[in-house]
Amino acid sequence: MRIAVRVNGELHEGEVEPRTLLSDFIRHDVGLTGTKVGCEHGVCGACTVQLDGEPVRSCLMLAVQANGRSLRTIEGLAIDGEHPLQRAFHERHALQCGFCTAGFLMSLEPFVREHAEPSEAEIREALAGNLCRCTGYRGMVEAVGQAARELGDG
Amino acid sequence: MPPARASEVGSPAGGGLGLVGRPLRRREDERVLSGRSEFLDDLDPPGLVHLAFVRSPFAHARVLSLRPPESAPGLLAVLTARDLERRARPLPIQTPEGAEVADEPHPLLAPGEVRYAGQPVAAVVAESRALAEDAAELVEVEYEELDPVADPAASDLALLRWRQTSGDVDGAFASAAVVAGGRYAMPRLVAAPIETRGALASHDPARGVLTLWCSAQDTHRPLRHLAHVLDLPAERLRIVIPDVGGAFGSKGSLAPEAAVAAIAATDLGRPVKWAEDRFENFVASYQGRGMEAEVELALDADGRMLAVRARIRADLGAYLLPATAIPPHTAAMLMAGCYTIPAADVEVTGVRTNKVPTGPYRGAGRPEAAYFLERAVDDAARALAIDPVELRRRNLIASFPHRSPLGWTYDSGDYRRCLDLALELAGPRPPSEGGRLVGSGVAMYVERAGGSFEAARATLEPDGRVVIRSSTSPHGQGHDTTFAQIAADRLHVDPADVVLEFGDSALVPGGTGTFGGRSLAMGGSAVVRAVDELRERCAQAAARLLGATEGEITWSDGGLSAGDGRTLGLGDVAAAGPLEASARFESGLVFGSGAYAAVVEIERATGRLTVRQLVAVDDAGTIVNPLLAEGQVLGGVVQGLGECLAEEATYDDQAQPTSVSFADYSLLTAAEIPPVAAAFVESPSPLNPLGAKGIGEGGTIGTPAAVANALADALGGRHVDPPFTEAKLWRAIHG
């Protein structure tokens, strides 16, 4: 089946099977491998991208379902230079192996946009949709707080 | 010996830049954050084909017949054990010192018999992973089911035996005022890195070299294992490690599937990728822990420990993978813990069951030892009616080096300081009230790290940068930043001018591997030696260029100076010709330690457990980068908490795995993590120039033991093994 998907503003056309997962389309057909695959059953969140601005698990969507839609992936997170989340993750040591990081960032981006002064509990709940096995999450909690405040001030 | 400040230790005489001990942020981050990381499944060379496996649905069966399909869409090849008969050997087995191991290595593909559900039986190569999975379903296998052994108590074969007796154990028990202890068990766990395993093999017939990209912890073990399996010399093999998404011990040994990929690539003349999926990782990746022990402590009336007796039984699974025997041996060797116990009798038996084999998983025997011993110490305290902290104080080792009755010599430590600091950070224990039972507990640990050797090569490039090739390989720990810190500190340069190269067997020197918290102590020390030698060469070159004697040359931020103030930058020295230095660093084991404390609360009505607080005090010797070291502790603590609250690799009575997805096996999210206070005590090791030990695993070692002791306190002494589920605790309370 022929599909056309806008990814990070650029139109990509491809030939896919109905069963081709959106995660595989992004990674292997479009060639953007920043989005990772960790479980293929929607729990770990490593594959999270944004569909029309909303975070979704790309391993739980078929590529054909993205036909005519608009996606944003980690490669498109920073529009001019560096997103405050990226900077905060670096400054607060919120990543170790880095495999889960893209999924976290794409999930968190709307949260930090919408909450200027989130509480720790709210941040932890916002983080709870993604799994990290390396960091123990504390650096991420601090990073989210920092990025949210920065965006709130901006 | 009082702990030295990190910035004093590890810098060369004459002072360095003081980078060692600074919380420098990681230069590895930028690539990841912008989506430019490159993990195994991101590799997509031209002509790539994909590997999937037919796996046994039964835990124990004879394979009567195997018929691949005549054809299938995209199908390129099917491999069975018969095809590998004269081409490949099973994986080698590492035998721990003094142990007896059975000759039961893991075959690549199952020959006439399968011994665990999920065991690879046949390999299928096709144009895509989906097509390979389709074709795998068409392979017809006829099985004759055999009785599986699920319960280690019913096992028919010991795969590992080890025993050590030292001192008059019987005498100590006979004369003891109190004998206390119990039976403690840690279930099997799944390492579950977010990136599963994987390998991509490519054969170059012109050069006769087989290259294997491998999501692995280091190049050395895959290289050694592959050479053994294929009976090829190391020069014909090249192992390259891309970015690795966590491992925690599970990517140390070469996976049998990776060896099959290598064979398939050679046969087909096309690159072959095996990207393990999550289901495969749950059923076929080697699991951790899975040990139980009967521990007895003999104590005198004053609470002095006279002897320890332990019988450890490890549920090793169906075969001995290369490192399967290591964790149980390590656990046994540490059964005297942090205490001056003069006599010990410890036996470990690893038994065969029809499950996937076990292997090292973060802590790899040390969490088990800490759990078994520290629970026994608390039970002994209860039996003696002595405060558990006080009982520990009366028995802590206070002078180093200390030789344990089990054979290892602990290099340095300050166990009292760790314990005091943990208690200080924990504060007073809150009271139980109303419907909630509160408990507090502590646990000490000592662990082994380092040992064997690592190597490094340091080169001063013509542009003045320093390139260091290290035998260790990072997979999230930040070695790129820490090693650059160490090198830059000694060379008086900006860390940005130090380039680290890891993870390509064609480029880096041979070493032992990345596991057991060894990289800083061993890899870092090899870097120190190589850099120090490079310094000497630079000084010699500078002396020649400045017409001075070597003794007149001093190092400063500007570069190298002669006594009269003339200075040459490293770039100037390099311009005169590249300089190189190699070093190999070898050492005995180093011993880290720590004291952990926990406060827990149980809701009476439901058995629900909340960890209110966790304190982690670790002594890993010199801390080179406190930001990254703390990250290691926090990550380890959360894995340890996962073990306490939710994780268990479960099997039914037919030895069928029932944890086969993240829906069954829950990893903790950020919302489950209690406040954690982490601190370091630094007792530098005398065994390496950095004074470093290892910090990668302390969090998983101390946490379960401390939480378990706090829980037993809340339950008035009743013992429960992890995971501490609501149902178990409710039954412990309500009988």
Add this chain to the structure above:
Amino acid sequence: MKPAPFDYAAPRSLDEALGLLGEDAKALAGGQSLVPLLNFRLARPELLVDINGLSELAGLERNDGLLRIGALTRQSALERSELVAAGWPLLTQAVRFVGHPQIRSRGTVGGSVAHADPAAELPVALAALDARFTAQSPRGRRTVGAGEFFIGPLTTALEPDELLVEIEVPAPYDRAGSAFVEHARTHGDFAIAGAAAVVARGEHAAIALMGAGPAPLRAPAAERALVEGAEPEEAAALAASAVEEGHRRALIAELVRSAIEEAAP
């Protein structure tokens, strides 16, 4: 874990969709429950009927005091709806426990209901609210209550050629407060047990249990007791009494008690 091959159709009308559904043809809505099954090859339909284009099936509206939830309404839309928060707050409370925001942005109300996972929140909340479920097929349209709709784990009264199109929820009792509570091992994990309560003490009570049986279970004895003025603990014990296993019974009793206390303090 790649799905077995299947054909795909994206019908543009409900009739077209209904003509396609059957034994070997499954509806794809949010995909949050179905796609994992496809990936594990536990579900192997020959045809996947993508109904996401049937926009007439999505929407929330009030009609004569009844809330009409189009089956294709996204869980996130239910979560954000002020209409629902004002008139049917139990649904707003329950939907917040469904997975995570990334799941709710795709998952649909109808999908969760039709999948009927025993640990799903929305079926339990809807059962507490006496919701009625409308299914359509080429043979016609029918509406049934929760008791008839939810049969067992992953089993509903829907025939293979039927599509759940709408859920109607009567207005809850005016003076009743509501609450939804659950226990899960980790945040967003499948719940071990849960309870939904709509209570005005001494006047009205509706209690539904998750994890007490094969399907969402109402607790009529507990409901009667609350109307007759019983204390929450007493009513909770009644609600849990049908559960045999000791710990689960205690857990459910505790959850019901806390739901009642929260709904009607």
